Amino acid sequence: MTKRQYDLNGWLEVKDNPISKVGVFDYLGFEIGAPIPEKIYKVYRPQEELASTETINSFKLMPFVDEHEMLGKDGTPAEAKGIQGVIGERVYFEYPYLRGNIKILSNSALNQIDGGKIELSPGYRCIYDFTPGEFNGERYDAIQRHIRANHLALVDEGRTGADVAVQDHSVITIDTKELIRMNPEDENKDKPTTDEGAFTPEQLEALKAIIKEAITSAKPATDDEPDDQDKSSTDSDPDEEQKAEEAVEKAEIATEEAESGEPEAVEKAEVAIETAVEAIEEAKEHLDQATTDGLNRRLKRLNRSMTAMDEMASLKRKIKRLEKAKPAMDTGELLKQIGARDALAHKLTPFIGVFDHSAMTQQQVAEYGVKELGIQCSKGTEAIALDAWMQGRVPDSQKPSSTMDSAVSNKTIMDKWGAK
Numbered sequence: 001m002t003k004r005q006y007d008l009n010g011w012l013e014v015k016d017n018p019i020s021k022v023g024v025f026d027y028l029g030f031e032i033g034a035p036i037p038e039k040i041y042k043v044y045r046p047q048e049e050l051a052s053t054e055t056i057n058s059f060k061l062m063p064f065v066d067e068h069e070m071l072g073k074d075g076t077p078a079e080a081k082g083i084q085g086v087i088g089e090r091v092y093f094e095y096p097y098l099r100g101n102i103k104i105l106s107n108s109a110l111n112q113i114d115g116g117k118i119e120l121s122p123g124y125r126c127i128y129d130f131t132p133g134e135f136n137g138e139r140y141d142a143i144q145r146h147i148r149a150n151h152l153a154l155v156d157e158g159r160t161g162a163d164v165a166v167q168d169h170s171v172i173t174i175d176t177k178e179l180i181r182m183n184p185e186d187e188n189k190d191k192p193t194t195d196e197g198a199f200t201p202e203q204l205e206a207l208k209a210i211i212k213e214a215i216t217s218a219k220p221a222t223d224d225e226p227d228d229q230d231k232s233s234t235d236s237d238p239d240e241e242q243k244a245e246e247a248v249e250k251a252e253i254a255t256e257e258a259e260s261g262e263p264e265a266v267e268k269a270e271v272a273i274e275t276a277v278e279a280i281e282e283a284k285e286h287l288d289q290a291t292t293d294g295l296n297r298r299l300k301r302l303n304r305s306m307t308a309m310d311e312m313a314s315l316k317r318k319i320k321r322l323e324k325a326k327p328a329m330d331t332g333e334l335l336k337q338i339g340a341r342d343a344l345a346h347k348l349t350p351f352i353g354v355f356d357h358s359a360m361t362q363q364q365v366a367e368y369g370v371k372e373l374g375i376q377c378s379k380g381t382e383a384i385a386l387d388a389w390m391q392g393r394v395p396d397s398q399k400p401s402s403t404m405d406s407a408v409s410n411k412t413i414m415d416k417w418g419a420k
Contacts, residue, residue: 012104012113015090019059019122019152022047022096024140032128032142044133044140049126049147051093059100059122059149062087066109068123068153075150084109087152102152109154116298121155124148156297157304237286244287247272247279248295255302266306273302341365344383350395 005013024044030037049055064085069076088101102120104110129143251272258269280287280295287295341362348365349355352372357365366382369375370389377385 010110011085012110013088013101014104015101016099017102017120018097019087019091019100019120020045020050020098020147022050024135024138027142034128034130034142041142042138042140043128044135044143045147046135046143047093047095049144050098055147055149056091056093056098058124058147059087059091059098059152060089062122062149062151064102064104064109064152064154066106066112066154068121068151068155070123071151082106084154087149112154115294116301117154117156118301119155119157120152122152123150125150157300237283240283240286241291244276244279244283244291244295247276248298251276251299251302255305258306269302269306273299273306337362344369344386347390348386351390351393 005015007013022045024042027034027041027043028037029035029039029041032041032043034041063071063078063083064087065071065081066084069081071078071081084106085102085104088103091098091100093099104113124147126147127145129145130141131143132139132141133143134140251269254265254269254272258265276295276299280292280299284292341357341360344362344365345355345357345360348369352369355368357368360368363383366386369386370377370382373386373389375385375389
């Protein structure tokens with residue numbers, strides 16, 4: 001947010017924005033020309049491809065559009081699609097991102113960005129090398145080679161995540177997450193084979209609809225909002241809308257602060273997002289659909305940002321929780337004190353008799369002992385006084401005694417009875 005700059009015309013420029021990213025990403029087989037159309041393949045986008053001079057130069061001055069559509073002589077004419085802006089000439093690679101500056105010119109795109117539709121996703125052609133391998137401990141099935149840009153699109157959600165959402169093209173590849181979500185990989189479900197692949201009829205119809213809309217649509221974009229969002233806001237309650245807007249703004253600020261990775265900041269952001277969700281729900285009846293959708297879209301973005309937060313934040317939170325839950329005394333020290341308590345109770349028993357000390361500490365046993373023996377001492381010195389008193393003393397039960405083993409005569413017994 002802080003990188004946004006507006007010129008005198010009100011046009012937006014974002015510098016150093018991530019355009020693509022190194023990593024391993026999911027693709028359906030039919031998107032990349034793989035043998036099994038409905039299978040999800042892991043595809044590696046390597047650093048050497050994104051950092052190559054040819055790839056970087058191909059992204060310079062490419063058109064910015066609303067939603068993906070391949071442009072040019074093999075696709076839709078630029079004037080038919082409608083160009084919303086342009087990628088600048090400052091394109092460079094900084095691991096793990098390919099970055100560039102973007103200038104957005106149309107009011108339609110600017111309004112959608114203000115409403116929370118802010119992910120930037122390039123469309124490009126590439127060659128898929130089906131050589132399996134491993135990157136950062138993750139196995140992949142294919143590698144993208146010779147990446148060449150066609151356009152940059154404004155999208156709701158892309159393949160790569162909240163930091164970069166990329167639509168990639170081999171010849172023409174649709175790279176929205178809907179395709180992956182439509183593939184349940186349920187091997188127990190019957191999948192009738194047709195001439196068009198191993199998809200169910202419902203999946204085929206959904207795929208056709210998405211492909212038709214994303215590739216073959218020639219409807220030009222305008223500066224107006226889309227028809228489904230061009231709704232009157234006269235039914236909105238300004239006060240309720242302001243409350244919901246303020247809650248979302250607070251969540252956005254808290255999420256930005258949480259990028260520090262500090263556990264307190266992350267927890268504060270999570271609370272702020274939950275509060276914003278509640279605020280929108282409470283105000284929903286007083287807001288028009290376009291406003292509600294815009295606020296929810298911004299929260300969706302924040303939730304994805306929290307999910308993609310640096311793993312260090314999660315680790316810090318876990319460490320802090322463990323520290324809070326850490327016992328006041330470690331096991332070794334606790335066993336040592338229990339042993340000392342039992343030893344003192346064992347020494348006291350011959351003098352005062354057996355007593356239950358299972359719930360006592362060593363100090364409590366000492367206090368009980370001086371009380372039973374009538375020893376006078378200062379508070380806190382009971383153990384010392386008790387030890388000094390018992391030093392050299394022998395309990396009565398342990399003193400030697402003499403006994404007479406002679407038989408008792410009948411006369412002695414009669415004498416005793418006579419005396420009574």
